[in-house]
Amino acid sequence: MPDDGPSSAEATQASDLEKLLVWRRDVRHFDTRPVPEDEMDRLFAATRLAPSVGNAQPWRFVRLRTPALRTTLADHVDAAARQAGERYTQAEQAALYASLKLHGLREAPEIVAVFSDESPREGHGLGIATMPEALRYSTIMAIHTLWLTAQSRGIGLGWVSILEPDWLADLLDAPAQWHFIALLCIGYAKAPSDIPELDRRGWQARRDWRAHVSER
Numbered sequence: 001m002p003d004d005g006p007s008s009a010e011a012t013q014a015s016d017l018e019k020l021l022v023w024r025r026d027v028r029h030f031d032t033r034p035v036p037e038d039e040m041d042r043l044f045a046a047t048r049l050a051p052s053v054g055n056a057q058p059w060r061f062v063r064l065r066t067p068a069l070r071t072t073l074a075d076h077v078d079a080a081a082r083q084a085g086e087r088y089t090q091a092e093q094a095a096l097y098a099s100l101k102l103h104g105l106r107e108a109p110e111i112v113a114v115f116s117d118e119s120p121r122e123g124h125g126l127g128i129a130t131m132p133e134a135l136r137y138s139t140i141m142a143i144h145t146l147w148l149t150a151q152s153r154g155i156g157l158g159w160v161s162i163l164e165p166d167w168l169a170d171l172l173d174a175p176a177q178w179h180f181i182a183l184l185c186i187g188y189a190k191a192p193s194d195i196p197e198l199d200r201r202g203w204q205a206r207r208d209w210r211a212h213v214s215e216r
């Protein structure tokens, strides 16, 4: 049989994946419309398909439900973002920073804190003797899997990192062996775009693709 390259089904799948990557955005402007529970189940189920060191599956997702917790978190992140803004001393950059929306915690229908278990029973320690951080990398893979799955279903996700991780772990009474990774806002985007918001707002454009080549 001659090799005719990818079949049309494979080509379609490839272009669907490309479209998904192009349209996956970090979302901060959310509709308050709830995400149906079966969709949330589907998102969390997809994380089972993510790779992980030793198959340890160290990701731990915590859904935050109460309005009081939402307000506490949003206030904390607003304060942390204001404080972080003090590093921008140039007036124009400081003004642009202050105008950016850096989280959707007040509007997103779903808020999820993600931790990585530093001593999971699963995996039996395989692969982490020299690089224990591989557990955290695994959790990040699960988040990306969730992110792409959400996007494929028309659901947006925003990653929030402007906070004090120890404060959040205490607030949620997280077990000591859980390392905080991310706070996620999940819901329907108000205005889907194929261009990152920070690019559209003039903060940071995408760089050209480039790989370094070893000289050795």
Ligand SMILES: Cc1cc2nc3c(=O)[nH]c(=O)nc-3n(C[C@H](O)[C@H](O)[C@H](O)COP(=O)(O)O)c2cc1C
Pocket: 024, 025, 026, 027, 028, 101, 102, 103, 159, 160, 161, 162, 195, 196, 197, 198, 199
């Ligand atoms: C580890 C990580 C932390 C992030 N933290 C924040 C954050 O606190 N606030 C925010 O507005 N965006 C945050 N983002 C989203 C980035 O700003 C966004 O991914 C980047 O601007 C590129 O845009 P895109 O995801 O739409 O392609 C974070 C993204 C990652 C991967």
